[in-house]
Amino acid sequence: MLKMKGEVLLLTGNYSAAYAAKCSRVQVVAAYPITPQTPCVEKISEFVEKGELKAEFICVESEHSAMSACIGASTCGARTFTATSSQGLALMHEMLHWASGARLPIVLYLANRAFAPPWNIWCDHQDSIAQRDTGWMQFYAEDNQELFDSIIMAYRIAEDREVMLPAMVCADGVTLSHTVMPVEIPDQKDIDDFLPPYDPPYKFYDVDNPIILSHLPMPNVPFSDWYTEFRYLMQEAMEKARGKIRSVCREFKERFGRFHGDFLEEYRCSDADVVVVSMGSIASQMKYVVDLMRDEGYNVGAVKLRVLRPFPLEEIRSLAGRVKGIAVIDRNISFGYAGAVFTEVKAALYEQVKKPLIKGFIMGLGGRDVQISYQKEVVKNMYEILEKGLDKEYEWIGLRM
16 A cells, blocks of 8 residues: 655644645635635635635625536536535525536535524534435545545546536534544645546537537427436436445555545444444544443444445445344434435335344434434444334434423
8 A cells, every 4th residue: 555645734624625625726616605614715715815726716695606606617627616504505506406417526515514493503414415316426524534535536536537426525514614633635746646637528618619508408309308318327427426436435545545435434343233324423423432332242333424425325235234233323304204314224225135123313413412322322222122123213312302
């Protein structure tokens, strides 16, 4: 394994994302402030103002305009970046579909933040979960180093000619966005070797070779009725992204010596009876809880879900074939049923002949602390239902009512 030399800086999650954008040599940044991501784009503006990053920094009047600006710049062949949170991402919703439908490899840093009302600036995953069907790849970081690395890898994956889809790199707002951690920044030359300049397959600004962007496909009209095929090709690209994610993550490991998992990262799962699946910073604490529960005699493991789109179908099915029970911790709620990750994991196992018991747990909404006692309660409950049978499909943990 080749381990590149790098500089270690103490960075917040916001600054980690800003440095990742700088090291990726982004060319256009569209910025609109929203807590808790604002320091990210502020730091990028400093890089541009000092001449450390040669990029166009566009201050816009809304998040909708921020994504619109990225779409325009990406259409012209620029490597683009933006950042947002919560209501800001919701305001981008229309343009998220435009970005993916136009097959533009934009990368967005999302500091996950709860929706209002009631007004809230702390973390849960409702904002990104609400956008999971927009055609964007979604990556979730456990810590600031993974956030930095994931943004660089996201460009490499998104810009692949067989993928050409935008990517959202998510990190828990406040919990990671405002927490300082050591982050290793590789030498710029090494990053350049890993991430070459963006070479778009189509150049819409080429007046000598004009191309129509977003024509009107008329249903049931010969030579025009291609809308279904456009969506099929997007789905096919998302499927091809699976292999690209695996190969890019492994190449990153070979070059820089860091591997966060590709779709999943398993911790003490090789002999586990029960595994607990979670995303983001909760996954880090879950490893500690696993160590505690192992000392108490519980044969449990932790699984960090890094990629929600494309969904890790094969990896989840392989995991399910090795354990007796799967607990899924969701920091979101799909109103009317259960946590979104739980329902997706459960659906993935429908065809399995050997199905483990699976149960969903909802906690930590609106930035409420996910206490160690909550995660220990999850483990103990899973062992109870292994003996007595499933008590309920999902439950809320830590309710005050």
